[in-house]
Amino acid sequence: MQPTADEVALLAANAAFYRAFAERDLRAMDRLWAHAPEVACIHPGWIPCNGRREVMQSWAEILANPESPRIRCIRPQAVFYGPIGLVVCFEAIERNYLIATNLFAMEEGAWKLVHHHAGALAAAPPEPAEAANEASGRLH
Amino acid sequence: MQPTADEVALLAANAAFYRAFAERDLRAMDRLWAHAPEVACIHPGWIPCNGRREVMQSWAEILANPESPRIRCIRPQAVFYGPIGLVVCFEAIERNYLIATNLFAMEEGAWKLVHHHAGALAAAPPEPAEAANEASGRLH
Numbered sequence: 531m532q533p534t535a536d537e538v539a540l541l542a543a544n545a546a547f548y549r550a551f552a553e554r555d556l557r558a559m560d561r562l563w564a565h566a567p568e569v570a571c572i573h574p575g576w577i578p579c580n581g582r583r584e585v586m587q588s589w590a591e592i593l594a595n596p597e598s599p600r601i602r603c604i605r606p607q608a609v610f611y612g613p614i615g616l617v618v619c620f621e622a623i624e625r626n627y628l629i630a631t632n633l634f635a636m637e638e639g640a641w642k643l644v645h646h647h648a649g650a651l652a653a654a655p656p657e658p659a660e661a662a663n664e665a666s667g668r669l670h
Numbered sequence: 671m672q673p674t675a676d677e678v679a680l681l682a683a684n685a686a687f688y689r690a691f692a693e694r695d696l697r698a699m700d701r702l703w704a705h706a707p708e709v710a711c712i713h714p715g716w717i718p719c720n721g722r723r724e725v726m727q728s729w730a731e732i733l734a735n736p737e738s739p740r741i742r743c744i745r746p747q748a749v750f751y752g753p754i755g756l757v758v759c760f761e762a763i764e765r766n767y768l769i770a771t772n773l774f775a776m777e778e779g780a781w782k783l784v785h786h787h788a789g790a791l792a793a794a795p796p797e798p799a800e801a802a803n804e805a806s807g808r809l810h
Contacts, residue, residue, distance in 0.1 A: 575792035649789020
């Protein structure tokens with residue numbers, strides 16, 4: 531199925547987020563976050579960073595760290611709830627995998643992050659062909 | 671600051687979710703999830719459950735398990751993005767702590783879950799008095 535124009539724009543914003551992260555580009559990261567007062571960011575294992583100042587402070591520290599691992603976004607899925615765009619995707623960091631919930635709102639005509647929540651996965655995500663049968667078997 | 675009526679209603683829906691979870695009440699859990707086709711649920715460490723059938727199947731398995739631990743919701747914070755309500759809260763399971771992103775949409779006049787993402791915290795959440803100074807120090 532062809533993505534809609536809205537999906538293309540939302541997924542492009544999500545891709546720009548992971549590009550800024552991988553390239554340790556704090557200015558690009560700053561442009562990608564909304565100026566809404568209640569933005570929040572939950573890095574893996576952290577308590578939430580609340581508000582733009584705390585969120586950007588966390589990114590400044592992460593992106594300034596030369597040891598911070600390269601990250602790749604895998605299989606992003608976009609959905610819309612009214613004016614909100616939600617992207618769920620896997621994050622690959624070397625051989626570890628995380629899962630992310632990324633919430634975007636429109637600000638000045640562009641999708642901007644208002645909420646990011648990433649957490650570890652217990653195992654590598656299944657290949658797409660396996661995924662359909664995977665979820666219902668997790669507790670068996 | 672007094673919560674608004676919207677915040678009271680949203681936090682009541684969030685509390686009902688954790689009550690259904692703690693009491694292993696699958697019927698209540700079912701009533702709390704939206705019928706929107708794209709609902710998703712990310713249990714800690716799991717790949718996402720996508721769509722209502724998979725989401726409810728996961729809850730049926732979790733709530734049927736007599737060994738499933740009791741859960742408590744701690745310090746929920748509500749924000750609104752247009753017609754979407756977002757609650758971020760800590761989850762306490764015995765002596766372990768998680769952090770959750772819960773996204774609600776209005777359906778037939780009530781807040782219903784469209785997205786739940788829970789993941790482990792590396793440490794217990796700080797007491798409220800400590801929280802204001804905590805986030806900026808996480809990477810030091």
